[in-house]
Amino acid sequence: MAVQTRVKVAKLDTVRFRGLDRDTLVRLYRTMFLSRRLDDREIQLKRQNKIYFQISSAGHEAITAAMGLLLRPGVDWIYPYYRDRALCLMLGVTPLEMLLQAVGAKDDPASGGRQMPSHWGHNKWNIVSRSSCTGTQFVQSVGSAEATLYFEHRQKALAQAKKAPLGQYVNHDSDEIVYVSAGDGATSEGEFWESLNVACAKKLPLLYVIEDNGYAISVPVEVQTAGGNISRLTRGFPGLHVAECDGTDPLESYAVGKEAVEYCRQRRGPAFIHAHVTRPYSHSLSDDEKLYKTAEEREDEAHRDPLSKFSLFLVREGLLDQKQIEALEAEVDREVREAGDQALAAEQPSIDSIRVNVYSPDVDPTSSAFAAEPQLHGAPKTMVEMVAATLSDEMSRDERITVFGEDVADASREENLKHVKGKGGVFKATSGLQRKYGADRVFNTPLAEASIVGRAIGMAVRGLKPVAEIQFFDYIWPAMMQIRDELCVTRWRSNGNFKCPAVLRVAIGGYLTGGGVYHSQSGESIFTHCPGLRVVMPSTALDVAGLLRTAIRCDDPVMFLEHKHLYRQPYNRSEYPGSDYTVPFGKARLVKEGDEVSIITYGAIVHRAEVAAAQLQREGISVEIIDLRSLSPYDWEAIAATVRRNHRVIVAYEDMLSFGYGAEIAARIGEELFDELDAPVKRVAAMDTFCAYQPKLEDVILPQTEHLIAAVKQLLEY
Numbered sequence: 097m098a099v100q101t102r103v104k105v106a107k108l109d110t111v112r113f114r115g116l117d118r119d120t121l122v123r124l125y126r127t128m129f130l131s132r133r134l135d136d137r138e139i140q141l142k143r144q145n146k147i148y149f150q151i152s153s154a155g156h157e158a159i160t161a162a163m164g165l166l167l168r169p170g171v172d173w174i175y176p177y178y179r180d181r182a183l184c185l186m187l188g189v190t191p192l193e194m195l196l197q198a199v200g201a202k203d204d205p206a207s208g209g210r211q212m213p214s215h216w217g218h219n220k221w222n223i224v225s226r227s228s229c230t231g232t233q234f235v236q237s238v239g240s241a242e243a244t245l246y247f248e249h250r251q252k253a254l255a256q257a258k259k260a261p262l263g264q265y266v267n268h269d270s271d272e273i274v275y276v277s278a279g280d281g282a283t284s285e286g287e288f289w290e291s292l293n294v295a296c297a298k299k300l301p302l303l304y305v306i307e308d309n310g311y312a313i314s315v316p317v318e319v320q321t322a323g324g325n326i327s328r329l330t331r332g333f334p335g336l337h338v339a340e341c342d343g344t345d346p347l348e349s350y351a352v353g354k355e356a357v358e359y360c361r362q363r364r365g366p367a368f369i370h371a372h373v374t375r376p377y378s379h380s381l382s383d384d385e386k387l388y389k390t391a392e393e394r395e396d397e398a399h400r401d402p403l404s405k406f407s408l409f410l411v412r413e414g415l416l417d418q419k420q421i422e423a424l425e426a427e428v429d430r431e432v433r434e435a436g437d438q439a440l441a442a443e444q445p446s447i448d449s450i451r452v453n454v455y456s457p458d459v460d461p462t463s464s465a466f467a468a469e470p471q472l473h474g475a476p477k478t479m480v481e482m483v484a485a486t487l488s489d490e491m492s493r494d495e496r497i498t499v500f501g502e503d504v505a506d507a508s509r510e511e512n513l514k515h516v517k518g519k520g521g522v523f524k525a526t527s528g529l530q531r532k533y534g535a536d537r538v539f540n541t542p543l544a545e546a547s548i549v550g551r552a553i554g555m556a557v558r559g560l561k562p563v564a565e566i567q568f569f570d571y572i573w574p575a576m577m578q579i580r581d582e583l584c585v586t587r588w589r590s591n592g593n594f595k596c597p598a599v600l601r602v603a604i605g606g607y608l609t610g611g612g613v614y615h616s617q618s619g620e621s622i623f624t625h626c627p628g629l630r631v632v633m634p635s636t637a638l639d640v641a642g643l644l645r646t647a648i649r650c651d652d653p654v655m656f657l658e659h660k661h662l663y664r665q666p667y668n669r670s671e672y673p674g675s676d677y678t679v680p681f682g683k684a685r686l687v688k689e690g691d692e693v694s695i696i697t698y699g700a701i702v703h704r705a706e707v708a709a710a711q712l713q714r715e716g717i718s719v720e721i722i723d724l725r726s727l728s729p730y731d732w733e734a735i736a737a738t739v740r741r742n743h744r745v746i747v748a749y750e751d752m753l754s755f756g757y758g759a760e761i762a763a764r765i766g767e768e769l770f771d772e773l774d775a776p777v778k779r780v781a782a783m784d785t786f787c788a789y790q791p792k793l794e795d796v797i798l799p800q801t802e803h804l805i806a807a808v809k810q811l812l813e814y
């Protein structure tokens with residue numbers, strides 16, 4: 097700081113200045129002013145069409161700069177939102193780095209030019225990459241705070257996390273805390289309430305800061321929040337330290353923040369700060385608040401502007417005189433100007449770099465490193481037993497693994513374990529794991545799917561290896577935004593600075609009698625549409641062992657689809673293939689060779705195809721069967737080879753006929769291998785309705801053996 101004081105202050109009034117010394121008070125003002133000036137510069141750039149969006153932190157500078165004094169850079173974990181510019185400056189993000197994001201530069205440390213301005217992220221300062229989704233950060237910050245507590249007594253997990261890719265950014269400190277912020281509007285998201293529930297139940301060291309500017313774009317707070325005051329609603333949460341403050345006053349914010357931060361550091365539980373702030377620059381440059389705020393309202397807000405109030409305060413208290421304020425502001429202006437010029441001259445990312453960091457550059461689960469020979473031993477296991485056995489084996493090797501979801505624990509009330517057998521999942525896929533590895537590693541969650549996935553993301557970002565269960569595919573939808581916009585995208589949007597290699601085990605399909613819409617749906621194609629996510633679906637117990645181990649050991653998020661109908665079939669059982677058995681992703685299994693018609697399939701249809709092929713064999717017709725095993729990526733080479741061999745192909749799948757998974761495979765064969773075909777590619781799939789409602793209806797709706805036989809014969813007529 098170049099500004100020198102000429103005003104002599106012998107001893108500051110510790111009560112009035114909240115124990116802060118003069119330099120710190122000046123630093124507070126400088127940061128607040130710098131934040132505002134960066135917004136102003138971006139606005140200018142937007143008006144000149146040099147950047148394409150602007151959303152400001154104006155009016156929020158006081159509370160966020162004050163929090164920046166209380167949080168420790170690179171120690172505490174930060175889940176900020178777009179109006180936290182002053183906090184990020186305090187933590188160490190530079191004006192240049194911020195403007196590099198604004199112009200979408202290659203060297204933007206938050207996203208490599210991939211995200212909108214003010215989408216903070218910086219791995220050096222533990223500022224976790226943010227998306228644009230309002231509210232998704234809440235449940236992720238819960239997972240991060242869970243990681244904080246986990247690392248406290250799981251040193252081996254910490255050491256293992258440090259050794260993994262991006263392990264240089266894994267860190268843990270004994271009194272670190274996690275910070276999460278959002279606007280008043282974002283508290284209406286279900287994930288906000290889901291997160292508070294868990295944070296309080298588990299007494300997590302999680303600090304919430306809600307920056308209430310009275311509006312969510314144009315929607316006023318009384319429409320957003322029952323009674324118009326969010327902190328009043330949260331006061332009923334047990335163990336939650338709740339405080340409300342004038343967030344335009346940095347000293348009041350600091351005092352309130354200090355108590356809250358200490359509460360979390362002392363591990364007394366989560367804390368909640370409700371800070372009232374202003375929003376003088378409309379929601380963003382795409383919004384004009386004059387359309388919904390009266391002149392009086394805006395005038396009133398202007399009087400509460402944190403910058404003018406605080407500079408006046410500093411002068412009135414004799415900490416800076418007017419000249420010094422002007423000098424400080426001139427210096428900031430110079431800094432912003434220089435940073436702006438540098439950012440404008442910065443290199444843009446190349447078009448083809450868009451493909452970088454979709455998946456891990458460090459671990460390739462499709463590589464031959466994951467091809468292993470099974471060392472079969474022991475009694476044959478069903479698929480569901482194989483899930484439990486593989487999880488157990490991996491958990492003993494890797495302390496980073498946590499297993500959680502609805503009903504996955506043996507018994508949450510640990511004292512009951514002496515008297516009961518234990519639940520271990522509604523399908524028993526996690527049976528015995530809590531007993532063996534402890535309740536901190538295997539635990540039940542509240543019935544809240546978005547938070548199950550969000551917590552997994554938060555843990556994975558911190559270096560843990562969560563293996564979360566979604567009890568039924570049919571109930572995955574509350575988690576859709578966490579999966580589509582967060583889990584799959586974190587690595588890409590942060591340009592490889594953050595990752596979340598969590599495994600989601602999902603029980604899918606299954607023809608449960610009466611199950612229909614809510615207990616037996618397919619729908620895998622919806623997730624194969626998500627770049628960044630690996631999707632696998634084994635059809636045998638041996639593949640369960642190999643693919644689940646690969647899922648756990650790989651560095652990308654994986655959706656592991658477990659077909660319920662296959663869980664306990666005798667025909668797909670296998671002996672245990674050993675502790676290092678892996679199957680590479682994207683490698684199909686040749687189930688049966690044949691030289692007339694090929695059936696390309698996966699999941700529960702594999703067995704039906706085998707039955708059909710055996711019957712056709714008796715009639716002298718030879719069918720080849722390919723089990724894809726892995727849906728994204730999939731084995732195009734194996735598909736092309738079988739098409740070239742037999743020239744007549746069926747793609748059989750349980751997903752919807754139209755827009756279903758196999759429709760894409762059929763389309764690609766038609767497009768790329770047209771000359772190889774002696775007949776149209778035949779899709780045999782579920783009808784475009786809800787499958788497996790009743791056993792009888794299931795025969796009509798799902799691809800059955802007789803449908804496959806008919807399709808083979810039809811193709812042979814060409």
Ligand SMILES: Cc1ncc(C[n+]2csc(CCOP(=O)(O)OP(=O)(O)O)c2C)c(N)n1
Binds near residue numbers: 179231282309
């Ligand atoms: C899930 C989701 N829904 C809608 C939006 C569009 N949107 C962006 S900001 C915003 C309002 C947020 O208001 P608030 O939480 O009060 O924060 P503020 O901008 O006022 O600081 C909306 C609706 C979004 N980004 N994400």
Ligand SMILES: [Mg+2]
Binds near residue numbers: 312
């Ligand atoms: Mg708001």
